[in-house]
Amino acid sequence: MSHRLTPLPLVLALAALGGCYPKAEGEALEEKLAAQDERLAELESGIADTRQRMDAALEAAEAKVAELEEVLEQATAVVTRNSADLGTEVIQLREQLQAVEGSLAELQNELQNTQRQMGEQQQAFDQQIRRFAQKAGVDMAVDESEIPDGADEHFAAAQQALGAGEHSQARALFREFVRRYPEDDRADNAQYLVGKAYLVERRPANALGEFRRVISNYARGDAVDEALFDMADAFFQLHACTDAKAALEALIRGHRRSPLRDDARRKLRQIQRAPASACTS
Numbered sequence: 001m002s003h004r005l006t007p008l009p010l011v012l013a014l015a016a017l018g019g020c021y022p023k024a025e026g027e028a029l030e031e032k033l034a035a036q037d038e039r040l041a042e043l044e045s046g047i048a049d050t051r052q053r054m055d056a057a058l059e060a061a062e063a064k065v066a067e068l069e070e071v072l073e074q075a076t077a078v079v080t081r082n083s084a085d086l087g088t089e090v091i092q093l094r095e096q097l098q099a100v101e102g103s104l105a106e107l108q109n110e111l112q113n114t115q116r117q118m119g120e121q122q123q124a125f126d127q128q129i130r131r132f133a134q135k136a137g138v139d140m141a142v143d144e145s146e147i148p149d150g151a152d153e154h155f156a157a158a159q160q161a162l163g164a165g166e167h168s169q170a171r172a173l174f175r176e177f178v179r180r181y182p183e184d185d186r187a188d189n190a191q192y193l194v195g196k197a198y199l200v201e202r203r204p205a206n207a208l209g210e211f212r213r214v215i216s217n218y219a220r221g222d223a224v225d226e227a228l229f230d231m232a233d234a235f236f237q238l239h240a241c242t243d244a245k246a247a248l249e250a251l252i253r254g255h256r257r258s259p260l261r262d263d264a265r266r267k268l269r270q271i272q273r274a275p276a277s278a279c280t281s
Helices: 007-016 023-135 152-162 166-181 187-200 205-218 224-237 241-254 261-272
Strands: none
Touching: 152 166, 152 187, 166 187, 187 205, 187 224, 187 261, 205 224, 224 241, 224 261
């Protein structure tokens, strides 16, 4: 709507008021009104331009909003679809993880069974090697499972092995007895029987070392006379007649109450009558 005033009717109206204005003043007034009308026209034109720009901006804004709404709708659809796909992928991953865990559990079970079987085979193999070594006269460390609990049971097991001809096993058990029960009254006897097991196998050099331990470590024990007697036998087997006689003489002189004194005298006479070829020293 236009707010422009028409200048001519306004002049006529002023003239009708009684002709109060002179001609010059009327012309001046008319000029002012014309200038004012021109300014109003300019204002109206500016307002129209502004309105056009605002209408254009509004249309652009509405188009942008519509575009954004479309983009938002598309993004919502994508997110919804991706969420569904992500949920499916999570379920698939969970199923795969469960399958892997199941396979891992089976592998662990198989590994445990394999380790147990290998352990059993290794134990059987070790026992077989020990038996072969013992038969060959090689001393092997006794297995903990073969050592009875208690000093009496332990000593009895060692004696049983010696009586059965299992000399290596007997020596291992007697040595372990000495280590576990050093204060036991049978510790010197166990040490002596280690040497005895060597002597039975006709290994006099090994036996001598064990008999010497009896004499040095258990000088007041009741196994010294037996150690001296068997030491003489070991020396004689090694053709060391002088050392054999010295051991027998020490038994006879130092152990007057020993039941082996008569046997020692007979052994001494036997060595004294031995041919020269039987003695190298």
